Amino acid sequence: METKLINFIDLFAGASGMSEGFVNAGFNPIAHIEMNQEACLTIKTRAAYHYLKSKKKIKIYYSYIKGEISREELYKNVPEEILDSVINVEIDDNSIRDIFKKLSLQKQNIDLIIGGPPCQAYSLLGRHQENIENDPRNKLYIQYGRFLKEFNPKAFVFENVPGLLSANKGKHFKNLKAYFRKLGYEVYHETLDASDYGVVQARKRIIIIGWKKENDFGFPDFEKSKRKYTVNDAFQDLPKLKPGESHQYIKYKEEKNNYLEKFNIRNGIDFVTQHISRPHNERDLGIYKIAIQKWNNEKVRLRYPDLPPELKTHKNESSFIDRFKVVDGEGISHTVVAHIAKDGHHYIHPDKNQCRSISVREAARLQSFPDDFYFEGSRSAAFKQIGNAVPPLMAYSIAKKIKELLCL
Known part of the structure; x- marks a missing residue:
């Protein structure tokens, strides 16, 4: 294993936050499969970054994220097979055979499968929807399992929200484990908090690890960060913004601090991209x-009932009374979710002199994306991709240990 690439497929890849961690740990992506078109473009653009960096042509990528060349010009500098490895399709009964056909040449070379199906059906909020038990997203783990059966990887890493454990009184999780074991894997799980791995955010996630029975390593002990950092550490060098102010790229306002350097958030460039705030x-x-x-x-x-009458817009003072929430600058952020794409009320910047919701780049930093990671699509599309993502730093800690075990 030490002399060859460790290949993986990323299912339900989103903006490829999980993949970013695995690539940075030395894994080789064979394919990313994702149904959202903007997210697929984001994955392609990040694939272009990794390729051009490996070929010492990274200036081409920088020209693109500065807006100096078009996406089409960027992609012309990347081999077609790399771009074509991003498959924009919903994984379901109708599409899965075609996906397998596209990946057939790689069938014997897949060492690992990673990814987490959309988690809305398992979230606490999701359970209030009508007919939630018939939501097809509850059974997406079966589609995940079909990839395990087809490609027979040595291991898999499955990520989801903690609500998966208790959904339908625990029945879904029990069925999921039984299904993966039937496919020949020993299955382990733990609830991890992203803040233990350098992410300045309280983000708990279920991580399910599966090993082929002949290589059963149990649930690994992932290396944690010895020090807790704060949101202010993550935001320190970013230029101040007014509501509605946007910068496609802009110089940093000061030198990087220990947090930004240690975790490679500012990774070699002297400007920050997508520092874009929404108007209010x-x-x-x-x-x-x-x-x-x-x-x-x-x-x-702040509780909604405590607002002055002139600032209230409705009479409902008994539900969602905490809809306005400030990010804790002196601590870590509360969980960033996809709803940030709809409004910024739950993610208000802690600096009273800026008085706005956080920018796209600030949200990305709360998720530990490096500053040269570019999100395709509109501002709302970028926020949604960020809110749905697996934090790359958390994924990196998982990937390092998985790689070590696979190389034994």
Whole structure:
């Protein structure tokens, strides 16, 4: 194993946050499969980055993220087989045979499968939907298993939300484990918190590890960061923004600190991309100002019923009363989720002088994406991809240990 590449497939790949961690640990991506078109473009653009970096042509990539050349010009510098390895399709009964056909030449060369099916059906919020037990997303682990059966990798890494454990009174998780064991894997799981791995965010996730029975290593002990860093550490060098202000790229306002250097967030460039904030109306700005003051001065969250009457927009004061939430600058952020694409009320910047929701780049830093990671699509599309992603730093810690065990 030490003399050859360790190949993997990323299923339900999203913006490839999980893949980023595995690539940085030395794994080789054979394919990414994802149904969202913007996310697929993001994966292709990141694949272009890794390829051009390996060929010492990284300036071409920098020209693209600065807006100096088009995406088409960027992709002309990357082999077609790399771009074609990103498969934009929903994994279901109708598509899976065609996917297998595309990957047939790689059938004997897949060492690992990673990925996590869409988790909305398992989330606590998702369970309030009507007819949730018939949601087809509950059974996507079966599609995942079909890839295990087809490619017979040595191991797999399956990521999801903690709600998976208790969904349908634990029945879904019990069925999932039984199914993977039937396919020939010893299955282990733990709940991990991304903040233990250098991510400045409280983000708990279920990590399920499966090993072929002849190489059963149990649930590995992943290396944790010895020190906890803060949101202010992650945001320190970013230029200040006004609501609605946007910079496709802009110089940093100061030198990098220990956090940004240690975890390679600022990875070799002297500018930051996609520092883009959304505009806010005067009412929202008034609410944000109160929320920031209460949090910074008293460490108290703003409750909707406590707002002055002139700032209230409805009479419902019994549900979602914490819809306005400031990111804790002196600690770690609460969990970043895809809803950030719809509004920024739950992710208000802690700096009272900026009084806005966080920017695309700030959200990406809360998820530990490096600054040269470029998200394709609109501002909302970028926020959604970031909110759905696996933090690359967490994935990297997992990948390092998995690689060590596979190479034994």
